Amino acid sequence: MMATISSNTAALEQPGQNNHFAFMTMTILFFIWGFITALNDILIPQLKESFSLSYTQAMLVQFCFFGAYFVVSPFAGKLIEKIGYVKGIICGLCTISVGCLLFYPAAEISVYALFLLGLFVLASGVTILQVSANPYVAILGPERTAASRLNLAQAINSVGHTLGPLFGAALIFGTAATVSTSATAVQLPYLILAAATALVAIGFLFLKLPAIKSNADETIQTTTSLWAQKHLRFGVIAIFLYVGAEVSIGSFLVNYLSDSNIAGLSQLQASTMVSYYWGAAMIGRFVGAALTRVVAPMYILAINASIAIVLLCTTMSTSGNLAMWSVIAVGFFNSIMFPTIFTLAIRGLGPQTGRASGLLCQAIVGGAILPLIQGVVADQYSIQFSFIVPIAAYIYISWYALRGSRTTPVTQEALKTQ
Known part of the structure; x- marks a missing residue:
């Protein structure tokens, strides 16, 4: 992030x-x-x-x-x-x-x-x-x-x-x-x-x-309201949900992989596997940087969010190594999401880009809210079922990539100030 x-x-x-x-x-x-x-x-x-x-x-x-x-x-x-x-x-x-x-x-x-x-x-x-x-x-x-x-x-x-x-x-x-x-x-x-x-x-x-x-x-002063730009409004929500999903998954990994019904690892072994989750994100950033030069970022974002959904559905319905590696692999597909959402959300905002950036940064608070929601679901049902929370976040992100990130026409006044 x-x-x-x-x-x-x-x-x-x-x-x-x-x-x-x-x-x-x-x-x-x-x-x-x-x-x-x-x-x-x-x-x-x-x-x-x-x-x-x-x-x-x-x-x-x-x-x-x-x-x-x-x-x-x-x-x-x-x-x-x-x-x-x-x-x-x-x-x-x-x-x-x-x-x-x-x-x-x-x-x-x-x-x-x-x-x-x-x-x-x-x-x-x-x-x-x-x-x-x-x-x-x-x-x-x-x-x-x-x-x-x-x-x-x-x-x-x-x-x-x-x-x-x-x-x-x-x-x-x-x-x-x-x-x-x-x-x-x-x-x-x-x-x-x-x-x-x-x-x-x-x-x-x-x-x-x-x-x-x-x-x-x-x-530069402009009278155009930031909130009039739907791609920014939806982008703030996307950043909130993305950071929340990424943090939620990482927060539950040690307990999840220690579960005897999943991988049955010791806490020491499970803790080591957390670095694989973040390491996959590191590798994905280099791969994503190259891909976004030749493929439209919105499509890369949609594909990554869709694969993350498939991986989480897999970990929720399996056990053992398959459940373990499918959840860890989500880290790789998380990699390009933050900068891609951020870039899509501030397109065409001209002199208002600075304030828009501030709003998007405050949306990082999603990392505080979604883990708490997933914790409630884990307590009420099970830790495995609780991954339904990040799945819901990735569904929205996929929608944002293909539909919500489309820019709205700016006013003539805003165009003159850019």
Whole structure:
């Protein structure tokens, strides 16, 4: 997942100065938030076991984490306007570190609510980081290559998503002989993350990075309502459902693959398989980037959503290796969905693209809502049947690709401003 902000609102004060070094530095941030986000998939089954939680209660982890995107994003934007992008990055890293440190007392006194508070603080830091880093990467070079830079940075984000579950599996679940069901098992990995993010924040204090100035005077006013554009309205819903579906599947994988009726894996083995889910998404991004050059993106999106539906129907009606690999394979077909939906939703919006991007980014809150709904279904019926929730999301996405993404005629006034 990637929050994108229009690069038309800022510019480098000294174009070309250390741009390559600055870009490489920024990719570290993309790796960090991908790593931390994927670690939630390992944290959920550990806390579920430690506190004897229902699936619904366990999914509050994702509710608090992705809920921060919706709550904090507007404030993060205002913060960046006041303190600048580089200071915003440092602020985001420090906030992540504080959130990680809260896990230590939460585990010591064994209070689930304190874990949730730590997650919200941590995710607030991730949100500030995204609001700072995405536009910074977008302007580190010619505008025509901005999408390419963001895609490359997103690929590094996927590497973090892939390695995060492996890190969590090794340090939280340990070895098959030393599996711990205590909440204290999460203390070490999150202490390591707190120290790592604090060190990166200190490093940014000493880096000489190109400065960014705001081009607020270049803002173009238009009376055309964003909500008059149906492809944007439907796109906001599509982003909400896509992020929710992707996060829901990852959140349930460890418990699902540990089920004796599915794959019967140990939690350590199942945790390792989570990295395959995110790794498939990483590979799919490279494949999708090539395919969308020769095939209309809307058709690629429709095909991927349809295959995801077939795979989830397969995992719901089978068991063993077939059920396991069919759900993991969904990761590959998730890969191109976010950037493709995003691109389809902002087509033809001209000077309103920046505000439209903000709306789409807030829709990431779907990652907080759908896992909770799937948790309710899992508690009421079964974890296998609960995959009906992401299936419903992919059905909508398939419709959006072929019908909902069609642009509506813009007014003559809007055309004059573009």
